[in-house]
Amino acid sequence: MSWMVFYKLLAIFIAVAIGWFVGRMRWLGQADAGGSGGDPARVLSNAAFYIFVPALLFRTTARVDFAVMPWPTLLAFFIPVMLLMLAVYAWQRWRGTGTAAMPATRAITTVFGNTLQVGVPVAAGVFGESGLAIHITVVSLHALSLLTVLTLLVELDLARERSREAPAGLVATLKTTLRNTVIHPVVLPVVAGLLWNALGLGLPAVVDEVLATLGTAVVPLCLTLIGMSLAYYGWPQRWRGMLGLVFLKLMVLPALVLALAHWGLGLSGQPLAVIVMMGALPVGSNALIFAQRYRTLEGETTAAIVLSTLLFVVTAPLWLALLALL
Template sequence: MTLDLFLRLLALFIVGGIGFGAARAGLTGGAVGLRALSNLAFLVFVPALLFRSMAKVDLAHLPWTLLLAFFAPLLLWSLLARWSFARRDRDDPRARQDGPAASAVSAVTASFGNTVQVGLPFAAAMFGEAGLQLHIAIVSLHALVLLSAQTVLAEIALARAAARAAGAARPPLGAMLLTILRQSLIHPVTLPVLAGLGWNALGLPLPRLLDEVSGLLAQAGVPLCLALIGVSLAQYGLGEGWRRSAAIAAMKLLLLPALVAASAVLVFRLDGLALSVLVLAAALPTGSNAMLFAQRYQVREGEASTVIVLSTAGFMLTAPLWLALLALWQQGARAAAAG
């Protein structure tokens, strides 16, 4: 890992540490202040980022084969993680108290990578302009694919739980579908993404004022999300479940990129730059949107913030490992082609 990348990672920890220190000093207002800050990030700044990204992305020239090779195993991983967490939660009395959306929150934590604050500078430094463009294509659809899918699953679980609480063994299908559709669309993740896609489909450029305002909000969202990680850690601490958080971080850093690599090589026959970009994008630490997703449903916020910190620290060790493995694979592939 280069010195520049190390310093960028260190900067993430420093901003998070500032949030931690501010919370410890009583500047953030405790649990009430944390909720207010997270609402501001999740309901204002992040939607502006998502809308602006989807409104400006060039959909016609996206590398669709590469995106399929990345998101197919990633989405499979996310869905399997949600199923696994839900099954485990059913067997744990304490976990059952977290509520029906908890497994979706844990699945997002185990699958949503920090493709912006860490991924963008990492791709630029390691792979140059060509690799950066491929990574930007992944960023453009990352939240749309992962957060939208888990939002729908979380809302399905909540609708079923509400029906059971009302005394219905099984919720009426029509009413449940309407509730899920409404809650999934009127949502701070899916709504700005769909609005941005709609604007994009019209083929119109963003008005300058709207572009400037959304750009400012998006830029402000990044440091706020990083500071919120520290505030959340100060509020919840590592807790008794830090071993579970460490296991989730290890899954994110080691197992997920291995799955993406195997799929890319065996199914999509990718190699070279495309393979390297895909694997390192999958190997990124958990991003701050996972914590915001947890705070949206008010469950497992401490777990999400702990995984973010542990996986970001662990990335300093696992990133050189994946770069070395990719280099060995590329050398072997070139030797096999020459022979």
């Protein structure tokens, strides 16, 4: 692994440590600030979820050029990702334990990689400018596809739970699910961005600058948020489930991408290597924002992000060595 990637990982841990220290010192307030059971970590998460992430998603979808997308490469990545995500979701639903939002939260932890803070330096440092171009292309659809599908699933689960507590007809349940899915801080900017893109209007310079400025806050905010969440929620008491999610993310997902892309679709060379390493990335901070949005498994998701990032230092060279053999 190159020194540039190592320094990026080190910078990530320093940013997380700063967030942990601020949370540990309670400089931004106590966990029960205001008497409402909230905490500063959740306030920061809401700021990211309602302001900065929507700005980033709208700008990305409004500017993406679908005409030049390398669709075989994208399919080779997203098919195994979606299959694993739905498999984890279905398994958690079948087990039927925990809250209604637990299946979707564990599913996003399993497949949502850190494509920016870790993925960009890995792609640039290992594969160069051409590899980075492939990586950025996949990133442009990463949050768009995964967050949209998972939002639909979790809102459907929450609607089912509400209908059990206060029985409602099928039509009413579907209307509630559709409304909560579309009028959502993740899905709504994606839909709006796609419509804007389809109209071919282009973003005015001032609007583009505002969205870009808001979008740049996502990375530092999410990194410090991980540290603060560790300080407020602590490590999960049960490690088995979290370790299983980390294993699926670091080992099973890239193996599935490699198998389908190379032996299933005949992909090889740099495109194959880029998407396999993208599958091998540690858990991304958007998984924590998702968990905090639905108030479930915050501690487990935070621990999975930190542990997977630590283990990535070991697993990344293994995948790079395997790809070199191919």
